[in-house]
Amino acid sequence: xxxxxxxxxxxxxxxxxxxxxxxxxxxxxxxxxxxxxxxxxxxxxxxxxxxxxxxxxxxxxxxxxxxxxxxxxxxxxxxxxxxxxxxxxxxxxxxxxxxxxxxxxxxxxxxxxxxxxxxxxxxxxxxxxxxxxxxxxxxxxxxxxxxxxxxxxxxxxxxxxxxxxxxxxxxxxxxxxxxxxxxxxxxxxxxxxxxxxxxxxxxxxxxxxxxxxxxxxxxxxxxxxxxxxxxxxxxxxxxx
Ligand code: F6R
Numbered sequence: 001x002x003x004x005x006x007x008x009x010x011x012x013x014x015x016x017x018x019x020x021x022x023x024x025x026x027x028x029x030x031x032x033x034x035x036x037x038x039x040x041x042x043x044x045x046x047x048x049x050x051x052x053x054x055x056x057x058x059x060x061x062x063x064x065x066x067x068x069x070x071x072x073x074x075x076x077x078x079x080x081x082x083x084x085x086x087x088x089x090x091x092x093x094x095x096x097x098x099x100x101x102x103x104x105x106x107x108x109x110x111x112x113x114x115x116x117x118x119x120x121x122x123x124x125x126x127x128x129x130x131x132x133x134x135x136x137x138x139x140x141x142x143x144x145x146x147x148x149x150x151x152x153x154x155x156x157x158x159x160x161x162x163x164x165x166x167x168x169x170x171x172x173x174x175x176x177x178x179x180x181x182x183x184x185x186x187x188x189x190x191x192x193x194x195x196x197x198x199x200x201x202x203x204x205x206x207x208x209x210x211x212x213x214x215x216x217x218x219x220x221x222x223x224x225x226x227x228x229x230x231x232x233x234x235x236x237x238x239x240x
Contacts (some may be wrong), residue, residue: 001194001223003209003230005237009197011040011047012233016130019193019229020047021056023128028057030127031120033064033181034088035140036080037168039132039195039200042110044088049093058092062123064116065101066131067141067180073105080104102152102179109179111147113152116181120151126189133196136160137217140186141178144216150182185216187221194219196236205232206239 006012050056072079082185100119106112143158208219
């Protein structure tokens with residue numbers, strides 16, 4: 001896995017955004033999947049700017065949500081959908097049919113998994129996926145110990161993820177389960193960008209790079225994919 005180290009978050013975000021832009025330029029109807037959470041916010045801003053400056057055309061691109069907290073939807077501050085919508089989709093000129101996102105408010109999570117799996121069968125494999133790294137090494141909501149055979153599925157969230165989740169919601173919320181693309185789908189992506197920023201990610205970034213590949217640290221599995229790259233800023237690279 002090639003590692004690119006940027007001087008700071010702005011440069012990192014631009015470098016990752018350029019990967020997405022290159023993918024869409026090569027294939028205008030590409031299927032793009034970008035994580036929610038804090039890490040890609042600068043990427044969203046860089047992509048919106050690129051669109052507004054005419055440097056990329058998303059009019060034929062398909063966008064897929066990576067994961068969602070079960071029980072939360074667009075109206076819930078800090079849900080994956082709310083973050084991606086607010087910072088990205090809402091600022092692009094997209095048609096509804098260009099977006100597929102998990103409905104965290106579904107009463108039938110299994111049917112929701114089937115729906116999103118069906119969408120991926122139709123439009124996939126994913127051409128470019130941008131992943132953050134959880135403090136426990138999760139990618140999407142594939143927590144330590146996740147199965148390599150999983151496609152879309154419901155997950156019991158790891159205690160680390162439940163604790164970290166408070167930063168998104170402003171107020172404490174009970175989030176015990178998530179719904180996510182599985183490792184099988186993620187690792188079948190044609191291009192994988194694993195992204196991390198800041199000192200707090202330095203330890204898990206070092207583990208990702210140095211630990212043998214293992215489902216116990218899902219981010220290490222990205223190393224099994226030749227077309228995967230790690231993009232970090234200096235702070236996140238500080239323990240390498
Ligand atoms: C969110 C997601 C998660 C995050 C990870 C890092 O959609 O899939 O895997 O990417 O938890 O979160 P941040 O970026 O907030 O540090």
